[in-house]
Amino acid sequence: MAFTIGRAGKTLALNDPSMWAETSGGLTVTTITTVSPATDALRLRDQLLGYVDNWDEPIVPVVCDSEPRLTGYYRVTGVQIDTDPVAVGLGIFTASVSLERVAGFAQPYLESIMSGALLTNAVGAVIGDVVQFHGYPGVATEYYRGAATSTNTRASADGTINFNINGSIGSTASFGLTPANFYVGAATIKQGATLQPVVGRILAQADPTHWELSNGIVKVTPNAGNPGEIDITYWTGGAWGTAKTYYIGVAAVPGANALTGFASMTILRNSVEESIIRLSCTYSGTFGSFGRVNLDIAIRRGDRIARMYLQLDVAQQAVIGRATVEAASNVAAYGAVAAGAGGIRATVNDVDGNRYVLLSYQKATTNDLVNGRIQLNATSTTMDIGIGCELPGGAGTANVNDPVGIAKEYIAAQTESQRVVAR
Amino acid sequence: MSAGTFTVSLHAETPLAIVRDVIDQYGHIFTFDSSKVRAGLSDTTMQSLARWGGVVRLKSGGSSGVTVNPWNITGANMIVWLGDEDGKGPLLETAVTKAASTFATWMGSILPASVTSGTITAGGTTVANTYGGLAAGKTPVSPRQAIDNLASICGFEYRVTKSVVFDADLVGGTGLFKQTPVAVVMRRSSGRDQNVIGISTTELDLSVDSEEYVTRVLIQDAGGTWTGASGSATPYKDLLGNLIVMTKPVPSPMTPNANAATQAANLVAAGQVLRNAITLTSDEFDIDRDIVVGDYIYVYDQPLNLVDTTNPLRYRGNILYPMKVRVLAINWPIERGMSVWYRDKAAVWTDLTDYVEFEPAGVTLEVDAPTRPLTKFVNTKT
Numbered sequence: 019m020a021f022t023i024g025r026a027g028k029t030l031a032l033n034d035p036s037m038w039a040e041t042s043g044g045l046t047v048t049t050i051t052t053v054s055p056a057t058d059a060l061r062l063r064d065q066l067l068g069y070v071d072n073w074d075e076p077i078v079p080v081v082c083d084s085e086p087r088l089t090g091y092y093r094v095t096g097v098q099i100d101t102d103p104v105a106v107g108l109g110i111f112t113a114s115v116s117l118e119r120v121a122g123f124a125q126p127y128l129e130s131i132m133s134g135a136l137l138t139n140a141v142g143a144v145i146g147d148v149v150q151f152h153g154y155p156g157v158a159t160e161y162y163r164g165a166a167t168s169t170n171t172r173a174s175a176d177g178t179i180n181f182n183i184n185g186s187i188g189s190t191a192s193f194g195l196t197p198a199n200f201y202v203g204a205a206t207i208k209q210g211a212t213l214q215p216v217v218g219r220i221l222a223q224a225d226p227t228h229w230e231l232s233n234g235i236v237k238v239t240p241n242a243g244n245p246g247e248i249d250i251t252y253w254t255g256g257a258w259g260t261a262k263t264y265y266i267g268v269a270a271v272p273g274a275n276a277l278t279g280f281a282s283m284t285i286l287r288n289s290v291e292e293s294i295i296r297l298s299c300t301y302s303g304t305f306g307s308f309g310r311v312n313l314d315i316a317i318r319r320g321d322r323i324a325r326m327y328l329q330l331d332v333a334q335q336a337v338i339g340r341a342t343v344e345a346a347s348n349v350a351a352y353g354a355v356a357a358g359a360g361g362i363r364a365t366v367n368d369v370d371g372n373r374y375v376l377l378s379y380q381k382a383t384t385n386d387l388v389n390g391r392i393q394l395n396a397t398s399t400t401m402d403i404g405i406g407c408e409l410p411g412g413a414g415t416a417n418v419n420d421p422v423g424i425a426k427e428y429i430a431a432q433t434e435s436q437r438v439v440a441r
Numbered sequence: 442m443s444a445g446t447f448t449v450s451l452h453a454e455t456p457l458a459i460v461r462d463v464i465d466q467y468g469h470i471f472t473f474d475s476s477k478v479r480a481g482l483s484d485t486t487m488q489s490l491a492r493w494g495g496v497v498r499l500k501s502g503g504s505s506g507v508t509v510n511p512w513n514i515t516g517a518n519m520i521v522w523l524g525d526e527d528g529k530g531p532l533l534e535t536a537v538t539k540a541a542s543t544f545a546t547w548m549g550s551i552l553p554a555s556v557t558s559g560t561i562t563a564g565g566t567t568v569a570n571t572y573g574g575l576a577a578g579k580t581p582v583s584p585r586q587a588i589d590n591l592a593s594i595c596g597f598e599y600r601v602t603k604s605v606v607f608d609a610d611l612v613g614g615t616g617l618f619k620q621t622p623v624a625v626v627m628r629r630s631s632g633r634d635q636n637v638i639g640i641s642t643t644e645l646d647l648s649v650d651s652e653e654y655v656t657r658v659l660i661q662d663a664g665g666t667w668t669g670a671s672g673s674a675t676p677y678k679d680l681l682g683n684l685i686v687m688t689k690p691v692p693s694p695m696t697p698n699a700n701a702a703t704q705a706a707n708l709v710a711a712g713q714v715l716r717n718a719i720t721l722t723s724d725e726f727d728i729d730r731d732i733v734v735g736d737y738i739y740v741y742d743q744p745l746n747l748v749d750t751t752n753p754l755r756y757r758g759n760i761l762y763p764m765k766v767r768v769l770a771i772n773w774p775i776e777r778g779m780s781v782w783y784r785d786k787a788a789v790w791t792d793l794t795d796y797v798e799f800e801p802a803g804v805t806l807e808v809d810a811p812t813r814p815l816t817k818f819v820n821t822k823t
Binding site (some may be wrong): 074131133134135137138187188286287292293294295308311314315316322327329331343399400431432433435 | 605630634635636695713724743744748750751753755757758760761762
């Protein structure tokens with residue numbers, strides 16, 4: 019029987035509550051949990067502690083299968099965990115979590131406030147080219163976002179995600195969602211040699227070599243064999259596809275003047291609607307030889323694009339490309355955007371039957387179609403990068419899964435905040 | 442620019458030799474953003490290192506029963522050397538008359554000896570007028586009153602620095618304040634990107650009012666003539682469906698008739714926006730490092746609709762759409778980690794840091810829509 023408080027308990031089990039105490043204005047639930055190995059007990063403890071003053075998840079679902087009447091949405095107001103050293107060494111801890119029921123409790127209304135505009139770009143794209151979207155769990159009910167609901171869906175490792183491209187870029191969406199399905203398609207950050215979800219921003223460990231950023235549709239991890247390179251894989255419908263490795267450098271040749279590793283990983287946002295990490299990078303050769311090099315990676319719920327932003331103190335002619343040569347062709351023209359302007363896609367299907375789409379729109383770039391790379395035309399202290407996937411290769415649904423659709427989604431620079439509202 | 446206020450509280454046990462014999466009216470208090478300032482630095486160096494400076498105008502203390510209260514040293518910022526809130530100061534008893542002259546030219550004749558002329562933008566609207574004088578029909582005004590009138594006509598704004606240097610620039614110019622924000626204030630996120638400073642907020646309050654909204658301004662000039670200027674069409678209507686008429690009369694006896702229309706146009710442009718009064722509270726240390734009164738900053742909060750989709754900003758891996766607003770007032774504490782010195786009339790510096798009752802973190806900023814001119818900015822220090 020599952021007992022979860024937000025993400026805590028979803029992968030490392032929490033024991034059923036031993037006490038549920040109501041007080042004026044709130045309640046306290048106590049669980050005595052045993053987790054093996056003991057190191058996982060500490061990670062589960064961190065997941066609970068991460069909900070204290072958590073700006074990214076102010077409201078969390080609590081699921082109690084042993085007593086379904088308690089299942090609903092709550093606000094975490096406090097967490098107290100007794101960590102007797104002997105008990106912790108055995109993987110045992112007692113957690114008392116203070117909660118407040120939110121308006122609506124078991125069946126509230128969720129509201130996604132979105133703001134957005136055309137991504138400032140150097141390829142001539144205009145607002146009319148934008149395909150903005152709102153991704154939400156397919157099991158949601160009472161969905162409303164103004165215009166008629168679109169019927170696009172995307173498969174994810176958690177279940178179906180509805181992909182609404184109707185409405186305007188800043189339209190607010192509202193829907194109902196049961197607590198058990200709250201994390202379907204959620205943007206998630208994991209850490210550790212055995213990856214476990216991280217809750218909040220503060221309790222991330224100093225481990226820039228074991229992490230994962232995913233929304234069940236696209237997954238980003240560091241390449242284990244080549245520090246500084248990034249692996250990206252996509253959910254193919256039944257399993258994760260074969261990862262593709264990308265590198266960032268200043269020379270067209272992989273391994274020369276490229277990122278050589280990540281010195282730190284900072285969590286910038288850790289919400290179900292979007293998660294963002296910042297990697298501080300080490301480098302070789304003359305690439306960024308002076309100053310800091312940071313790579314931000316953002317994944318939004320429902321998105322099939324890993325959106326990155328490279329920042330350097332010293333301007334460089336940065337390049338993003340496939341670490342293993344994979345020939346590409348230009349993304350087709352659309353609107354006022356010329357074919358290939360800032361975008362390439364694999365020429366042939368990969369082993370999963372899909373094709374990568376590589377984008378960089380905010381500065382003038384040159385495509386290397388032979389090797390699958392995009393390089394800035396001039397030195398700059400920033401480079402925007404979008405890495406998506408045409409799924410299935412050569413036959414993606416227009417505006418949803420085809421290369422032009424991926425590109426149009428990329429220029430929808432949206433930000434989303436989800437909240438619980440009264441019905 | 443307003444004078445604001447500051448208060449430095451000193452322990453009740455502060456030696457009388459300091460609080461009674463050293464600290465005196467019209468001396469100066471300076472704060473530094475480090476806990477220890479090396480002794481023996483020159484007067485000029487100390488002023489340049491200081492984060493902020495003000496003029497002492499009140500010294501108070503006392504006791505409650507057997508308990509001795511802390512001493513409070515209170516004052517205002519350096520603008521009072523141009524004239525205080527009551528119109529006192531180095532009044533222009535000798536009339537200053539000029540033919541059509543620019544703001545910078547006027548400053549050469551109006552600025553008193555108590556301030557130094559700094560960087561003043563040349564050019565702009567010219568004004569032919571007389572300020573001050575004791576003859577019948579004249580009014581001896583303070584330099585600050587005359588400067589405020591000229592600034593209103595010519596579209597200038599100014600500041601008096603901690604070293605009593607007077608700088609002035611056209612409204613919207615980049616000489617005095619940051620027109621392009623480098624700081625963004627938002628809930629739920631903070632931290633320094635390579636190009637943007639995030640100021641975390643612990644509290645964010647918004648009120649929107651139309652109490653100062655105008656559709657037209659009438660200026661009564663020095664000769665008693667009324668001159669009006671109307672703004673752009675208003676979107677608001679009264680109960681009967683008529684477009685509202687909100688005309689504000691502004692007596693301005695120092696304004697020559699030739700400049701009344703320009704001044705009226707400036708005032709109606711500033712007054713034809715709703716006042717988005719945003720109050721932010723932050724625990725940022727020494728916020729003057731990043732933001733000063735008069736700077737523009739970004740404020741972003743989706744639930745409060747503090748969003749401007751024409752303003753994309755890359756910050757913390759995301760693209761935000763913050764509103765650009767102007768800081769009108771900052772209320773900031775003297776926190777442990779800062780130091781406080783007193784400078785007397787003989788330029789002798791005394792370290793008060795060991796006697797200061799430091800305050801808890803908590804900065805409050807008052808910000809507004811970007812067209813509000815610096816006629817009522819306050820830099821308050823408590």
